[in-house]
């Protein structure tokens with residue numbers, strides 16, 4: 001394959017390797033071969049050259065938690081208590097979803113994520129073969145799971161069967177851009193013996209697990225009542241934490257929970273905006289980071305956010321904990337950027353170097369145009385990206401070296417068709433229709 005040479009006005013190779021002056025990134029076959037300051041020193045014969053002298057190149061952002069097709073439910077019910085939101089708005093609308101709807105909803109999510117600089121995302125939903133088709137077509141990297149609930153015999157069996165079949169069909173598909181994990185929804189929808197079965201399947205397939213854990217106070221209280229322990233310790237008791245686990249939310253944790261997570265292979269998806277909007281609380285991110293636990297950032301589904309813009313989450317992750325702890329040093333720009341990139345990639349069991357622009361890493365690259373007033377002056381480029389940048393600054397996106405967005409125009413998606421199909425589905429999903 002052709003080598004591609006990107007010449008940018010500045011580079012953020014990783015949070016601790018910022019080049020605030022012109023530099024280059026060279027890649028081939030989806031992998032970064034070289035990066036450096038100034039002009040590329042070697043011969044350029046046969047190379048495709050992408051010249052963006054007014055842009056900064058950063059690693060693509062990683063969305064560590066979400067339910068992509070919930071874009072179809074964006075704004076269908078806001079400002080409601082969690083239980084009413086779920087039972088009156090979300091569940092009735094989800095009951096109307098079909099594989100076709102999930103396909104278009106996932107494409108809508110992919111469009112939105114590409115446009116806002118995300119190159120890799122996680123998904124836990126249903127009709128996942130249709131979701132995976134959308135991810136394959138979009139060119140994004142997806143870490144996908146078939147959401148499992150174990151409240152009755154039929155759903156238990158179909159959850160395990162669907163997950164196994166989905167793993168066998170899609171794990172490693174789309175040139176390795178799609179990875180399949182197991183997705184038991186949560187301890188309050190998956191009883192302990194079912195979680196133990198999921199742990200066994202995870203070991204048999206070699207598939208990591210993603211799950212919601214300790215999202216709300218009510219969840220923890222009910223778990224204590226029913227099982228005599230916290231959701232984290234229940235997951236341990238079921239054998240789940242002996243597997244590589246990505247735990248979403250982790251808002252309500254005890255000291256013992258954190259100590260246990262530290263000794264296990266548990267990574268955390270922090271979803272600040274969803275936790276605020278659903279009034280769940282604020283995750284103890286500083287404690288998790290101090291314990292050496294890998295924390296990434298997620299948007300959660302678009303029904304509880306209500307967009308998939310990781311730049312917003314990045315800024316919230318860097319500001320929220322300062323306010324809550326009344327400590328302006330809590331979660332620095334460097335820590336927040338790492339959470340959205342390199343740590344995010346570790347959260348989703350990513351490839352070597354993913355989330356950085358260092359040689360050997362996958363060529364997942366985002367360009368931000370630096371012409372906007374909020375990038376001036378540039379005392380600290382990383383600070384500007386975390387505290388001042390927005391999705392509107394994203395001009396180009398590459399995943400595995402392939403352009404998905406060029407000069408703000410989507411390359412892989414027929415966005416007019418997506419717009420049309422989502423409008424059609426909206427009429428069907430509208431409450432009362």
Ligand SMILES: [Zn+2]
Pocket residue numbers: 065066067212248300301
């Ligand atoms: Zn979720």
